[in-house]
Amino acid sequence: MSKLHELFSNPAVESFGKALQIAVGINDDYASLVEFDYVEKEEEFVATLKKFLRRLDANARRYEREHPGKYAFKPNEKDLDEIIRLAQENGVRLVCAAIISHALVRSEKGEKVQ
Amino acid sequence: METHRFIINKTSFDMFDVFRAYGLAYLISGFEKNVVTNIFDNDYAFIIESHGKLPTKLDPKLFEETGSSWSVIFRTFKARKDLKAPHPRKDAENVVTQEYNHLLDLHKKSDFIPQIGKKVKDGRTLYQTMDVSAAKGYREEKRDVYHEGSQIEVDKYSWATAVIGAAWSSVWPQNLMRKDVAFLICLVPNPKRALLISHRDVQNRLDKRLCGISANTALIHYALKLVQLVREKSDEVEYDSIIFNVMQKTGQQPKPGGGGKYGLDFLEKLARTNAGLYALENIDRHLLPTNPRVKGIQQDVALALTDFLLRPNLENLRTFESFYIRGQITKKLYPWEKGQLEEILNHVEIA
Numbered sequence: 001m002s003k004l005h006e007l008f009s010n011p012a013v014e015s016f017g018k019a020l021q022i023a024v025g026i027n028d029d030y031a032s033l034v035e036f037d038y039v040e041k042e043e044e045f046v047a048t049l050k051k052f053l054r055r056l057d058a059n060a061r062r063y064e065r066e067h068p069g070k071y072a073f074k075p076n077e078k079d080l081d082e083i084i085r086l087a088q089e090n091g092v093r094l095v096c097a098a099i100i101s102h103a104l105v106r107s108e109k110g111e112k113v114q
Numbered sequence: 115m116e117t118h119r120f121i122i123n124k125t126s127f128d129m130f131d132v133f134r135a136y137g138l139a140y141l142i143s144g145f146e147k148n149v150v151t152n153i154f155d156n157d158y159a160f161i162i163e164s165h166g167k168l169p170t171k172l173d174p175k176l177f178e179e180t181g182s183s184w185s186v187i188f189r190t191f192k193a194r195k196d197l198k199a200p201h202p203r204k205d206a207e208n209v210v211t212q213e214y215n216h217l218l219d220l221h222k223k224s225d226f227i228p229q230i231g232k233k234v235k236d237g238r239t240l241y242q243t244m245d246v247s248a249a250k251g252y253r254e255e256k257r258d259v260y261h262e263g264s265q266i267e268v269d270k271y272s273w274a275t276a277v278i279g280a281a282w283s284s285v286w287p288q289n290l291m292r293k294d295v296a297f298l299i300c301l302v303p304n305p306k307r308a309l310l311i312s313h314r315d316v317q318n319r320l321d322k323r324l325c326g327i328s329a330n331t332a333l334i335h336y337a338l339k340l341v342q343l344v345r346e347k348s349d350e351v352e353y354d355s356i357i358f359n360v361m362q363k364t365g366q367q368p369k370p371g372g373g374g375k376y377g378l379d380f381l382e383k384l385a386r387t388n389a390g391l392y393a394l395e396n397i398d399r400h401l402l403p404t405n406p407r408v409k410g411i412q413q414d415v416a417l418a419l420t421d422f423l424l425r426p427n428l429e430n431l432r433t434f435e436s437f438y439i440r441g442q443i444t445k446k447l448y449p450w451e452k453g454q455l456e457e458i459l460n461h462v463e464i465a
Contacts, residue, residue: 005460037436097428100435106449
């Protein structure tokens, strides 16, 4: 099994991938996609995650306000810690490739996209 | 049952060698099913093994037009009114008809090696459609003035054998013969081990409309189709690479555009699992358009995907992903099935 495949199967990567899918597909947040695409260093990756989560959070709050009783998907704190650890261990480029790969994947049946 | 072994010693001109191997196999078995013929690649030579009584004369169907590439393999031949020599097709027919038994006997000897050079006694011109690198790669020193170099010649027996192989085993994608496609590409799979009749079956069943955005997209498209088909016949046919020749169309004769060998390891690994096979099918049907005029994101994705399939590394994957996601955003491309993409990622080379 390749390192990339291992990362792709990691729940934290899956979670961020799903969030990126929502960001790009629903929120039109292309800036985050471009940033994930070009980020290379660890410090840049942390900054990218920060901006990405801030945008995602703003969109999630808007969605929850407009659809009372519904909750928007967001990666949790554990996922964040794990993704940072993975980036330190495997390199930013590999982790970003795995996250973007998730964003290319069809949502699973019955899964709510937002 | 009689068993005969023939040897095609390699010359390092890949396409010329493989055409000779197929050519000899066709010369032995023709289109009758009396002789079972196998081709094996033994690194230094191709071994042709036949079971059954050898024919004493050539199968005339080998010179029929239907199903062959006779019409294209002498594309670079320029007929002139004052030319005394016969057309190369007729010439090849004369050689193999008149000296059929001698030709087979020659290839039974392990020391028969083709004579290749600038001037070969009773030699014939090696056309670039039969191996660009062989025909145009060997040139003499050039100074001051423009000079295209002289032709290379090979002995008539090796030449005629290669001509038969080129006529019956080379693949010239049909949809790329259009005038608005700038290049010509010729493809042939290298037989690691192939039962000739199964090889023919694979070639006949293969859809020869390929993605003509570039020569590389055509090569990859052919490889994808081939790997899918061969999977069903893996007991009888195994190819390890595809040898290709590219020529650039000009106002006159086509000019050499390069050639090489593409290993099938990566695609074969993918085809071993169901998810991988579906991924190949998906790429074949949706991501490599056969219309060479396609533009925009579909063109970008096809080119990026081709680069990735040629060299499956992280850099090329990231470029492909980057284009693909943009195609998804504009609703021109569908999302991937998770299992299929997962299988592709499993084989990405990480430096």
